[in-house]
Amino acid sequence: MKPPRFRYVRPTTLDEALDLRADEDIESVILAGGQSLIPMMNFRLARPELVIDIGGIKELRAISRTTDALVVGAGTRQADALIAPEVASGAPLFIQALRHVGHVAIRNRGTVGGSIAHADPAAELPVALLALDGSVVAQDRSGRRTVRATELFETAFTTSLRSTEILVEVHAPVEPRAQVSFVEISRRHGDFALVSAAVSTTVDDGRFSSVRIALGGVAHVPVRCEAAEQLALEGGPTADHIREVARAAAAGIDPSDDFHATAAYRRQVTAVLVERAITDTCGVLTEVA
Incomplete structure (x- = not known):
C-alpha cells in the first residue's frame, strides 16, 4: 500500500513548525515517531496534504x-x-x-x-x-x-x-507521597492492552486520602472511575474494601464486544486489574482471582 500524494517538510525549530501549521487552508498532520500515522496513510485512513516532521526539533x-x-x-x-x-x-x-x-x-x-x-x-x-x-x-x-x-x-x-x-x-x-501502579492484560507482550489500569493512592491514618483510577481499552477514550474513587475514600487499604472498590470500577464501565474480547470479559478483567493495582500501591496481602 502507498499513501496519497503529500508534501513533506522537516522543520528544525518550533517556530517553523508553527508557521506551517498555521495555514488552515492546508490539511496538515504532525509526524513524530510515525508508527501510527504512516500505516494510516498507507491504508488511506489519513489523507493529509502536508506532513510536518517534528523529529528534528530539539527543543x-x-x-x-x-x-x-x-x-x-x-x-x-x-x-x-x-x-x-x-x-x-x-x-x-x-x-x-x-x-x-x-x-x-x-x-x-x-x-x-x-x-x-x-x-x-x-x-x-x-x-x-x-x-x-x-x-x-x-x-x-x-x-x-x-x-x-x-x-x-x-x-x-x-x-x-x-x-x-x-x-x-x-x-x-509531582506527588512524593503517592503510590502508583500500572497493570494490563494483552494477548502477547507488546500488544495493545485488552484492558489496562493505572492507579495512584495516598493513605493517611489508615484511610485513603487520595485515589485516582484510570482504565484503558474499555471505552472509546481512557476513563476515570470516579464513583469507585469516591467509594475508596470511605475506607482504608483492607483487602475487603479494595475488592469492593474494584467491583465498583468494573460496574461503572460499559465496554463493547469486539473481535479481541467480549464486554463481559473486559468487565471481569477490570475488576481483577483494579484490585491488583490498588493492592500493589498499598502492599496489602489479598487473593486476586
Whole structure:
C-alpha cells in the first residue's frame, strides 16, 4: 500500500513548525515517531496534504522537573523517557506504563507526545496521564494553552487539540507521597492492552486520602472511575474494601464486544486489574482471582 500524494517538510525549530501549521487552508498532520500515522496513510485512513516532521526539533525533547511538576517535551522518545531520572522520580507511573509500550524498537521511535496526541483508547500513556491528573500544553501562533487530560480525549483517535496547534509539552504533578501502579492484560507482550489500569493512592491514618483510577481499552477514550474513587475514600487499604472498590470500577464501565474480547470479559478483567493495582500501591496481602 502507498499513501496519497503529500508534501513533506522537516522543520528544525518550533517556530517553523508553527508557521506551517498555521495555514488552515492546508490539511496538515504532525509526524513524530510515525508508527501510527504512516500505516494510516498507507491504508488511506489519513489523507493529509502536508506532513510536518517534528523529529528534528530539539527543543521538543527536553525533560525537566521542579518540586511540583514534571515536564516532558512532546518529542521525547519513549526510550529516553524510560531511563530519565527526572521521570523516575517525578512520575514513576509513566515508567511503569512505558514498560508495557510495544518493544524496544517501538519505544526507540515512538514519542511521549505522539502517543498521547494519537489518542488510541488502548494505549498506555493516555491512561497514565489521566491517572496522574496530568495535562498537556498545546501551542499555535496565538500562544500556548494548557489542556487537562480529563478534557483532552474526545473519542477514539480524536482530541480537543486544534488543527493549528502542536502538542509541545506533557505535564504531571509531582506527588512524593503517592503510590502508583500500572497493570494490563494483552494477548502477547507488546500488544495493545485488552484492558489496562493505572492507579495512584495516598493513605493517611489508615484511610485513603487520595485515589485516582484510570482504565484503558474499555471505552472509546481512557476513563476515570470516579464513583469507585469516591467509594475508596470511605475506607482504608483492607483487602475487603479494595475488592469492593474494584467491583465498583468494573460496574461503572460499559465496554463493547469486539473481535479481541467480549464486554463481559473486559468487565471481569477490570475488576481483577483494579484490585491488583490498588493492592500493589498499598502492599496489602489479598487473593486476586
